[in-house]
Amino acid sequence: MAAVTAHQTTQKTLGTANAAGGAGSTAAAGETDAPAADHLAAFDAAVAADERIEPRDWMPDAYRATLIRQMAQHAHSEIIGMQPEANWITRAPSLRRKAILMAKVQDEAGHGLYLYSAAETLGTSREELLDKLHAGRQRYSSIFNYPTLTWADVGAIGWLVDGAAITNQVPLCRCSYGPYARAMVRICKEESFHQRQGYELLLALSRGTEAQHAMAQDAVNRWWWPSLMMFGPPDDASSHSEQSMAWKIKRHSNDELRRRFVDICVPQAEALGLELPDPDIRWNEELGGHDFGAIDWSEFQEVLKGNGPCNDQRISQRRRAHEEGAWVRDAAAAYAAKHAPAQTSPRTPASASASAQTSASAQHVEETA
Amino acid sequence: MSAALALGDDALVLSHRLGEWAGHAPVLEEEVALANIALDLLGQARVLLSLVGDEDELAYLREERAFRNLQLVEQPNGDFAHTIARQLYFSVYQHLLYERLAAGDGEFAGLAAKAVKEVAYHRDHAEQWVLRLGDGTEESHGRMQSGLDTLWRFTGEMFQPVEGLDSPESGVDWQVLESSWLAAVTDVVERATLTVPAGPRSGGWAAGAGRQGLHTEPFGRMIAEMQHLHRSHPGASW
Ligand SMILES: [Fe+2]
């Protein structure tokens, strides 16, 4: 993770504030002495000037907490999101599709890795965040609480879910926090691969046999509304938005991004020869965009509360993998302690070799697609 | 073309088994690493099977008895140590075999030369884990030993000369291959403070028939799952 590249410019701006505060300095809430006010002024100025905040820069506690919450949720979504698609790896109907799907699921694991690393620059650890996920104290995207019932769901996830993720995440490449923004640049490139591959999978089905076409339409029918919910509650009900916008963690409102997504999908659905399951979608000349039907927010709330079709299944599998892997992680730690007592032992096994391999997946797909 | 089928099926089947780990690995780095190995093997399988015919027809429409893979690679994943034992036995074999094929001037020299770099990484991955698990905790030591022991009886089959690779021109001397394999595996196992298993490696009920299309019970279920969707839509393209 290139967490230092843009550091120096910001460092200059924040100047002495940094030297005084240091990493992770936690000015007590309500503190009003001069240095704290200087810190805040420098921070606000950096954000206002669209400069990147870097790990060693002073930042308000609430900014740090908001970022940790958001980045953790994002990282958790990447790794939980592996499950619905991994569900089809062993049944992929051609070797080419199998290679594409395995590479995609691998990419999501890689995204989890970058994001946990980026979150660690804020003074937390992957272990801590995973513990919170497993204890139900941090969330992941509710979209992954829906099941993948047919092969076409793999395509619908790529097209709609990765598509919605891109719409959400492209603005995050300009997020005020440097490590997050840089992780997002890399992730968005791969997500757009996923979106195109999903679209292409659905196109093959849509133009295939009658049964394949029906399979594709059924998948789109089931994934469309949950995908729209991925942008979060409507603006008038969103609790975190305003402050995040001010901090330039977020740059567009939920509703704005949702509309943008619908505008992207409508012509793509047409090109796919598939229908979006919303009779109220129509072009609005005045707005220069599409109107669409009302979202069933009660369903969203239910899934959020844990009552979606797969909430228990997803979190149980995650916990089980973690618990069943405990002896492996313990062994790696014990081995590292025995064999490299002088060095700081790597926190997780094989991290160097594995992350060096991460970028290989796109190549695999390129070669095999 | 039975050699391409044998080597292609090894890669196809092991790739499938490794793909079953997705979402279940003990640590995120291993999600990436195991998928990476699975992808390498799938890529090799596609090249090899395409030498024989249509890759999808071969993967999805053959009956169990027509597969030519080693029984070793079809064995279920078990725990992580079990998977690593399978990886060690197979990747050392594949690495040594592909090195020889790459050095020869037979028909597989080109693809072996390309694959040998990937396989060297698979071997290193397996060896590093055998060391960590063998010399890690008491529990991991026990699990690693048990994985090595359980799969030992499937290793003899690897050194039955593959039809088409049994002539001197192929570059493979199967007896030398076997002794090199045994030396390499022994070295890693002992460095990991583990013991080389004592049981038979072939003969009797030990493995020795995968190359002739005789497989073990778990394999039927594995390909049933693999082939189901493809077979449910005869003639469809994906
Ligand atoms: Fe992702």
Ligand SMILES: [Fe+2]
């Ligand atoms: Fe993705």
